[in-house]
Amino acid sequence: MKYIQSTGNQSVKNWKKLQTKKGRSRQNKYLLEGWHLVNEAIKANKNILEIMATTTVFEQTSTQNLWPEEIERFEISDEVAHQLSATPSPQGVFATVSLDDELKISPTSATGAWLFLDTIQDPGNVGTMVRTADAAGFSGVVLSQGSVDMYQPKLVRSMQGSQFHIQLVEGDLREWTAAFKKNHFPVFGSELNEQARRYDQVGRHEDFALVMGNEGNGLSQEMLSETSMNLYIPLTGQAESLNVAIAAGILMFKLRA
């Protein structure tokens, strides 16, 4: 096992670069931080390339026994852990996961409940929606082109490992919408418009998609006209709108759970 003390080490520099989209796409992997995510990745049998952990972590032998032997291990100094970490008090355990084996499911073969995210920008919102979709028993989430990159560090933190439970794909939402409609699966849009159907007048569904739009602008007119039906959540107070992740949570649990 290699011990890395200095933050100037080339491996450390490469891991740091995984915080950027360019770095992830060049190295074709992304970074996980913390016990929960690393364990979830192992449980899900993901293609883990490297595990990096501090001396303190390696001394807890019970935990490293759970790590598959074939994964390359690096012992890192606390200084390196701080360098790689996004939090002020890192747990001292990291892993890199290959982006190679990411499932490339086709829109025509998808079944179950799906969440389509149309150009959503905030990584915390996207991550929380993926986690909520997982909790509500959804099959997957499709991010449109022009959305935040799906392995952005803050997004990965907010997902809390849900990317290992459900399918997470980038795709063309028009293509996905067309495929679902061809399969006679309803595609529900969401809008702040009392002309749309009240969300609580729609029952539980098996195979369908729910489309959520951009934080500032909502769903585009183009998407709204391609959906099978548009839903709205009546707001009885004075707030003009709901946070997109909250609206998605209310709709997902109504339609599915």
Added chain:
Amino acid sequence: MKYIQSTGNQSVKNWKKLQTKKGRSRQNKYLLEGWHLVNEAIKANKNILEIMATTTVFEQTSTQNLWPEEIERFEISDEVAHQLSATPSPQGVFATVSLDDELKISPTSATGAWLFLDTIQDPGNVGTMVRTADAAGFSGVVLSQGSVDMYQPKLVRSMQGSQFHIQLVEGDLREWTAAFKKNHFPVFGSELNEQARRYDQVGRHEDFALVMGNEGNGLSQEMLSETSMNLYIPLTGQAESLNVAIAAGILMFKLRA
């Protein structure tokens, strides 16, 4: 009107200090940023002490005509605006609001729907829950001692002005819970426990409280034993839990809206 060009100016330093709890409590005011929040504060007839805006903003005379004349105005340089702003591209309009006239409602006189937040730490979560409570027609939100400070800048941003629509108070949740129960208003706890009542088996309520617990630990055993009934949201997927703001949104819209 005073023009402030330098970030070294004492007024600028004082406004900057409003980013900290100590600064807010010493100066007894908090800072708003952006058109939406400043306009909402004016619409709600809040005690606005100062408006600070860039030269560009002041040149848009139509907007400043909407600002009550008695409010002290400062023209600030773009540099000062950047100094005060929490965003990379500030809109160049700020205000300070007095904390003096904050409503001190007593637990025994509160009616309608209330959200009790027990030691919740993340300002984004608290702000989003206040905004959702507003959207769902709640009367107010009580933050327990030990929660994040309610005029913390990120919290103020996430509330999107909902503090001007509903009541926002800091209080002792045991006292509030006792007062509601004495008034025969149910107090619903929330827990991840199938022993609790399924949330979708509970109907709409008029006067009640919903208690949400800390992100990591959930509601304390002590609070859970003091509530009238505890609700849980069945999770059908593999995610272990929901984000607290998502769970609160689902419960609030089920109980109230």
